[in-house]
Amino acid sequence: MGATPEPTEGTTSPEQAQRDLQFMAEVVKRTHARVDPHLFHYVHWGLIVLVWYPAGNWLQNQGRLGEFQMLSIAALILGIALSMGREFFLARKPRIRGENTVISRQVQLMTASSIGAGILLSALAPGLGILRGEHVPILWGLVYANLAFSIGVVYRRDFLYAGIVIFAGTLLAMVFHESAGYLLGPFMGLGMIVPGLRGEARVKRLIETAPLESR
Numbered sequence: 001m002g003a004t005p006e007p008t009e010g011t012t013s014p015e016q017a018q019r020d021l022q023f024m025a026e027v028v029k030r031t032h033a034r035v036d037p038h039l040f041h042y043v044h045w046g047l048i049v050l051v052w053y054p055a056g057n058w059l060q061n062q063g064r065l066g067e068f069q070m071l072s073i074a075a076l077i078l079g080i081a082l083s084m085g086r087e088f089f090l091a092r093k094p095r096i097r098g099e100n101t102v103i104s105r106q107v108q109l110m111t112a113s114s115i116g117a118g119i120l121l122s123a124l125a126p127g128l129g130i131l132r133g134e135h136v137p138i139l140w141g142l143v144y145a146n147l148a149f150s151i152g153v154v155y156r157r158d159f160l161y162a163g164i165v166i167f168a169g170t171l172l173a174m175v176f177h178e179s180a181g182y183l184l185g186p187f188m189g190l191g192m193i194v195p196g197l198r199g200e201a202r203v204k205r206l207i208e209t210a211p212l213e214s215r
């Protein structure tokens with residue numbers, strides 16, 4: 001009386017069920033850990049914006065609009081070239097084998113949709129008189145804030161906090177719109193660089209500690 005009944009054939013003991021749950025949790029944890037969302041994009045675009053926006057703001061204030069346009073074109077070409085070059089290389093030799101591509105694809109989809117919407121609005125809003133051309137950087141501040149926050153929801157909280165910081169910086173840029181570039185450069189740049197570097201460091205550790213058969 002009071003003894004624990006032996007599990008019959010086809011049933012599972014509480015201890016075995018607990019071990020199974022722990023095993024499943026570990027599998028899920030490792031699967032989610034094997035994610036490479038290519039955060040280097042956010043690092044180099046953050047660096048570009050960190051320099052581009054304050055420099056562009058200064059050129060605009062000086063009335064040197066031709067040089068401002070040249071700076072903007074050069075920044076865009078540099079960023080696109082870096083992104084395309086790294087993606088071309090990784091398409092041939094991924095950094096992580098057997099990774100959880102679900103989260104990676106979610107991050108890529110959010111990035112593509114956010115940047116695509118930003119490009120479309122940047123092209124249409126000034127022409128329709130909805131937004132002045134010099135206020136387009138504020139629009140991109142909102143795009144970056146939304147993108148970072150969304151990535152933080154599905155991937156790492158670092159980006160969630162970065163999204164909040166970028167949004168706060170964008171609100172400041174709305175108030176002090178004549179100095180929007182000086183404000184948005186650091187807020188957007190560092191808001192992408194810091195979580196991007198942390199994510200890249202995490203991927204590097206994962207590669208270094210991965211078992212040989214998974215590499």
